[in-house]
Amino acid sequence: MAIGILGGGLAGITIAAHLEQECEVLEKESRGGGHCQTVQEHGFTYDAGGPHIIFSRNQEMVDYMVALLGDNVHRARRNNKIFYQGRYVKYPFENGLYDLDPQDRFECLYHYIKNDYPPPQTNFKEWIYHHFGKGLAEKYLIPYNEKIWNVPAEELGLEWVEGRVPKPPLEDVIKAAVGVETEGYTHQLYYNYPARGGIESLPQALAKCVRKITPDFGVGRIWKEGGQWCVSNGRATRRYDKLVSTIPIQELAHSLAGTPPEILAAVDSLRYNSLVTVAVGLDAARLPDYTAIYVPDPSVRFHRLSFPAVFSPHNAPPGKSIIEAEITTNPGDGTHEMSDAEILADVAGDLEDMDLIRRSEVCYGRVLRTKYGYVVQDDNHRKHLKQAKAYFEQIGIALCGRVAEFEYINMDVCIERGRKVAQTLSSCERLEEQPV
Ligand SMILES: Cc1cc2nc3c(=O)[nH]c(=O)nc-3n(C[C@H](O)[C@H](O)[C@H](O)COP(=O)(O)OP(=O)(O)OC[C@H]3O[C@@H](n4cnc5c(N)ncnc54)[C@H](O)[C@@H]3O)c2cc1C
Numbered sequence: 001m002a003i004g005i006l007g008g009g010l011a012g013i014t015i016a017a018h019l020e021q022e023c024e025v026l027e028k029e030s031r032g033g034g035h036c037q038t039v040q041e042h043g044f045t046y047d048a049g050g051p052h053i054i055f056s057r058n059q060e061m062v063d064y065m066v067a068l069l070g071d072n073v074h075r076a077r078r079n080n081k082i083f084y085q086g087r088y089v090k091y092p093f094e095n096g097l098y099d100l101d102p103q104d105r106f107e108c109l110y111h112y113i114k115n116d117y118p119p120p121q122t123n124f125k126e127w128i129y130h131h132f133g134k135g136l137a138e139k140y141l142i143p144y145n146e147k148i149w150n151v152p153a154e155e156l157g158l159e160w161v162e163g164r165v166p167k168p169p170l171e172d173v174i175k176a177a178v179g180v181e182t183e184g185y186t187h188q189l190y191y192n193y194p195a196r197g198g199i200e201s202l203p204q205a206l207a208k209c210v211r212k213i214t215p216d217f218g219v220g221r222i223w224k225e226g227g228q229w230c231v232s233n234g235r236a237t238r239r240y241d242k243l244v245s246t247i248p249i250q251e252l253a254h255s256l257a258g259t260p261p262e263i264l265a266a267v268d269s270l271r272y273n274s275l276v277t278v279a280v281g282l283d284a285a286r287l288p289d290y291t292a293i294y295v296p297d298p299s300v301r302f303h304r305l306s307f308p309a310v311f312s313p314h315n316a317p318p319g320k321s322i323i324e325a326e327i328t329t330n331p332g333d334g335t336h337e338m339s340d341a342e343i344l345a346d347v348a349g350d351l352e353d354m355d356l357i358r359r360s361e362v363c364y365g366r367v368l369r370t371k372y373g374y375v376v377q378d379d380n381h382r383k384h385l386k387q388a389k390a391y392f393e394q395i396g397i398a399l400c401g402r403v404a405e406f407e408y409i410n411m412d413v414c415i416e417r418g419r420k421v422a423q424t425l426s427s428c429e430r431l432e433e434q435p436v
Contacts, residue, residue, distance in 0.1 A: 001022055001023065001024050001238065001239065001240050001241075002021040002022045002023060002240065002241050002242065003019060003021055003022070003023040003024075003240055003241065003242045003243070003244065003425060004023070004024055004026065004229060004231055004238060004240035004242070004243050004244070005023055005024065005025045005026070005244045005245075005246065006026055006219050006231070006243070006244070006245040006246060006247045006252065007025070007026070007027060007028075007034065007245065007246035007247040007401070007403075007404070008025045008026070008027030008029075008031075008032030008033070008034065008213050008215070009032065009033065009034020009035055009036065009203070009246055009401060009402075009403075009414075010033070010034060010035070010036050010202070010203050010206075010401070010411055010414045010415065010418070011246040011400045011401025011402070011404065011414040011415075011417065011418045012025050012027070012032070012034075012244075012246040012400075012401070012418075013025065013032055013033075013203045013206045013207050013210060013213070013418075014206055014414065014415045014418030014419060014422070015244055015246070015400060015418045015419075015421050015422045015425075016209075016210040016211075016212075016213070016422075017206045017207070017209040017210050017422075018209075018418065018419050018422035018423070018426075019422045019425060019426060020422075020426040021425070021426065022211070022212075023211075023212065024212040024213075024214060024238065024240075025210060025212065025213040025214065026214050026217040026219055026231060026233075026238070027213060027214065027215050027216075027217060028216070028217060028218035028219065028233075028247075029215065029216070030215050030216055031215055032203055032207060032213055032215070033200045033203045033204070034049075034203075034403075035049040035052075035370065035402070036049070036052060036199045036200055036202060036203050036411065037049065037200050038197060038198025038199055038200035038201075039198075039279065039366065039368070040197070040198065041364070041366070042281065042363075042364050043316065043317035043320065044279065044281045044308070044315065044316055044317070044320070044322045044364055045196075045197070045198045045308060045312070045314065045315040045316075046198065046277075046279050046308040046315065046322060046324050047198050047199045047200075047277075047308070047324075048277065048368050048370070049275065049277065049368075049370045049373070050275060050277055050304075050306075050324070050326050050370075050373075051292065051306035051308065051311065051324060051326075052193075052199035052411065053188070053191040053192070053193055053291075053311065054066065054191060054192040054193060054199075054202070054411070055187060055188040055190075055191045055192070055412075056187070056410070056412035057163075057187045057412075058412060058416070061412040061415065061416055062192070062412070064415065065192070065202060065411070065412070065415065066192050068202060068205040068206060069192075069194055069201060069202065069205060070205075071195075072194050072195050072196055072197065072201055073192050073193070073194065073195060074192070074193050074194070074195040074311065074312040074313075075190060075191070075192050076190070076191060076192075076193070076291070076310070076311070077189060077190055078091075078188060078189050078190070078191060078291050079289060079290050079291050079310070080290065080291050080292045080293070080294065081096075081290050081292075081293050081294070082096065082140060082144075082293070082294045082295075082296065083293050083294070083295045083296075083297070083354065084100070084139065084140065084296065084297075085101070085104070087099055087100065087101075088290075088293070090176075091184075091185075091292075091294060092168075092184040092185055093108075093136060093139070093140040093141070094108070094112075094132065094136055094168045094172070094173050094176060094184060095168065095172060095176045095182050095183060095184040096176060097109060097173065097176040097177040098176060098177060098178070098179040100139075104135070104139060105177050107134075107135035107139070108133070108135035108136050108139065108173075108177070109135070109173065109174065109177040110133075110135065111133030111134040111135040111136070111137075112132060112133040112135065112136060112170070112173050113133075113170070114133075115129075115130070115132075115133040115134075117129040117130045117133070117134075118130065120158060122157070122158070122379070123153070123154045123155070123156060123157065123158065123379075124145065124153045124154070124156035124157065124158065124161060125142065125152070125153035125154040125156075126154075127158055127161055128141045128142060128145070128153065131167045132167070139296075140296050143296040143297070143298055144294060144295075144296035144303065146298075147295075147296065147298060147303040147328070148273075148303045148304075148328055148374070149273065149328070149374065149376060150273050150328045150329065150330055150333065150376075151271070151376060151378070155378050155379070156376070156377060156378060157377050157378055157379050157381060157382070159377060159381070159382055160377040160407075160408050164408070166184065166185060168182075168184050172184070193311040193312055194312065195312050195314055196312065196314050198308075198312075198315070202411065217233045217236070218233050219231055219232075219233060219247060219251070219252075219255050220232060220233050220234050220255055221234070221255055221257065222243070222252075222255050222256045222257065223256070223257040223258075224257075225239075228240060228241060229241075229242070229243040229397075231243070242396070242398075242425060243396070243397045243398070244397070244398045244399075244400060244421060244425070245392070245397055245398070245399050245400075245404050246399075246400050246401040246403070246404045246418075247403065247404060248371075248372050248403040248404065248406075249267050249270070249385075249388060249399065249403065249404055249405070249406050250267045250268065250270070252392070252397070252399075252404065253267040253388065254267075256397075259391075260391070262387070263387065263388055263391045266384040266385075266387045266388045267384070267388050269380055269384050270375070270380075270381060270384055270385060270388075270406055271375075271376035271378055271380075271381070272371075272372050272373065272374060272375055272376055272406075273328040273329065273330060273373050273374040273376060274328070274329050274330060274336065274369060274370060274371050274372070274373050275326060275327070275328055275329070275369070275370040275373030275374065276326070276327040276328075276329055276335065276343060276367060276368070276369055276370075277324055277325070277326055277327075277367070277368045277370070278302070278324070278325040278326075278327070278343060278344060278347045278365070278366070278367050278368075279322060279323070279324050279364065279365065279366045279368075280322065280323045280324075280325070280344075280347065280348060280351065280357065280362060280364070280365055281316070281320060281321070281322045281362070281363050281364025281365070282320060282321045282322065282323075282357055282361045282362060282363065282364075283319075283320055283361050283362075283363040284319070284320070284321065284358075284361045285316075285318075285319050285320060285321050286321060286357075286358075286361070287307055287309070287321040287322075287323060287356065288307070288356075289307075289310055290307055290310065291306065291307065291310050291311070292304055292305060292306040292307070293305040293306075300350045301327050301335060301343075301346055301347065301350065302325035302326055302327050302347060302350065303326060303327065303328065304325070304326045305323055305324065305325050305326075305351075305356075306323070306324045306326075307321075307322070307323060307324075308322050308324060309321055309322055320363070322364070323351060323356065323357070325347045325351070327343070327347075328373060328374060340366075340367035343367050344365045344367055348362060348365070372403045374408065375402070375403075375406050375407060375408050377408060381406075385405075385406055385407075389405070398421055398424075398425070400414075400417050400418055400421045401414050401417070401418070402414055405417075
């Protein structure tokens with residue numbers, strides 16, 4: 001086999017779908033999709049690794065993803081809220097100031113305008129204070145980000161922030177404070193989502209162009225022999241001329257024979273958050289038409305709620321509704337150690353306190369865990385990642401995707417980079433085939 005692709009998530013499937021050469025995708029789970037897997041149970045459909053909407057700053061990528069889905073697309077306008085002090089505030093927070101009580105509104109606006117914080121030197125906390133001022137920082141941005149990242153904001157670096165957290169124009173913040181409608185994060189104001197089958201329909205559409213995806217093949221050992229890459233799961237061994245990895249960079253480093261200790265140390269120092277998603281189905285169609293609710297309150301375990309049947313009406317049976325809660329967690333933080341039943345009860349309690357559900361209406365519940373949820377881009381991230389990537393490049397293993405490149409990237413970028421990797425590998429082969 002010419003090319004081996006480790007991992008059958010979106011990145012791996014994209015590469016395979018665009019390669020000219022023969023290739024095989026090795027996936028450890030019983031089906032591909034990775035972060036983009038969808039659960040379909042008891043008439044409910046929801047994304048296992050947290051809600052996934054199709055959006056991008058790059059319109060070509062939106063068009064490409066939508067075209068892949070054919071007519072299986074539901075387009076909708078975002079209707080997100082932030083649950084703050086018992087109020088539902090329009091998202092993003094700086095565009096929803098009019099929903100706050102007058103004192104909070106004043107503090108956000110005043111400190112946004114009269115902001116003496118110096119430009120950020122090293123960390124995300126400084127960045128937030130400098131760009132948004134004390135009011136917005138302390139009421140929403142810092143508590144919410146510390147919940148989702150599960151680390152103090154001063155431990156987060158700056159490299160991922162620009163573009164991800166846009167700074168609103170002063171005019172918009174003033175308009176928002178006096179009650180004139182404005183919109184932030186406009187690149188995701190309208191989004192697409194598969195009408196049926198959840199986000200997994202996207203990798204499935206790509207997988208139709210892939211000849212060989214081998215499930216239940218957990219890569220355990222990789223070594224080089226006779227100029228070929230050998231990959232084993234302990235029971236079978238495959239041989240390839242070239243290797244691309246889309247599996248977590250830590251798993252690649254530890255599976256590969258002879259990885260130097262400093263590279264193992266570098267990948268082991270890369271921080272990430274695991275994700276717990278909790279789906280709660282209701283025997284009643286009682287939920288609001290919000291797309292998602294952000295919850296900065298540190299006393300509530302989940303940081304975000306989403307409503308799969310708003311993404312597509314086919315995601316819940318008639319007369320029923322479903323909520324998905326997301327919790328970031330790490331070993332030792334208490335949540336990680338809770339049983340599924342404990343997490344479900346805790347989430348249901350908070351949903352009832354928010355008046356979103358009645359326990360008597362709960363007809364479905366499931367807790368799912370994703371180990372590599374969010375890449376935490378702390379101070380060390382860039383340095384250690386650069387060192388590890390340089391090593392894999394030197395030995396000739398291409399890395400692609402969110403967990404392999406260990407970057408905070410979305411589906412659009414995974415597909416874009418996957419296509420590029422395929423193009424590079426195909427053109428290398430064409431060059432090698434040319435007579436000298
Ligand atoms: C909570 C959350 C919400 C998100 N929301 C959005 C969104 O709204 N829009 C958007 O565009 N993007 C979103 N994303 C990002 C998106 O999920 C990722 O960018 C994308 O799915 C990553 O694909 P990947 O193939 O790089 O990684 P993965 O999906 O992680 O694929 C890696 C694959 O490798 C397999 N694997 C691991 N170890 C081994 C092994 N040893 N051997 C063989 N196989 C192995 C895994 O099972 C998996 O299938 C979100 C991500 C999260 C966490």
